[in-house]
Structure formats: structure tokens, C-alpha cells
Amino acid sequence: MSVQDDLTSVQRCLDDLSRSVGRLEQQLGSGSLDVRRVRADADHLRESVQLLRAAAAVQATPRKPELVTIPDQPYDDSLWTDSDDEGLGAHHGKHH
DSSP states (O other): OOHHHHHHHHHHHHHHHHHHHHHHHHHHOTTSHHHHHHHHHHHHHHHHHHHHHHHHHHHHSOOOOOOOOOOSSOOOGGGGTTOOBTTTBOSTTOOO
């Protein structure tokens, strides 16, 4: 199953949950703290799935890699005057 298929399946389950909570509200009354808590939790789940769906859509969109131009001419040797070639020892007879 794809992520979108799984999210659609979760959405259907949440729709069923919402209908069931609605029936409980009719039977038990919507003023009960427990019923209000269940309604709020179901609504939070619905919002969370919407956020997941949006995040999954962003991840599924292929991004073009940023191109970096590398010049053909060699780097200026003066950039490296204060460093040693790592692992090759010091230049110009310097010893540490």
C-alpha cells in the first residue's frame, strides 16, 4: 500500500469514528465531559491526519537538486599557504 492509500484508509476510519461519536452524543448527551473529550480527541486526530497528508504530499514532490557551478580554472594557491596537506607532512621543511 502507498502512503496515500494508508492515509485514505485512516481517513475512512476517522469518518466512521466521527459518526459513532455523533451517535453517542445523541444517546448520552453532548454535555458530558467524557463525551466532549472523545469528540475533541476525534477532532484532533482528524486535524493530525490532515497535517500528515500535507506533509506526505510535500515529500512526494520531487525536488530538483541545486546546481553548483565548479570553475575549470585551478584555485588560487594563496588560499592554502597556512595549511599543510593532511597526512603528507609539512611543506618547505617545516616540522611540528
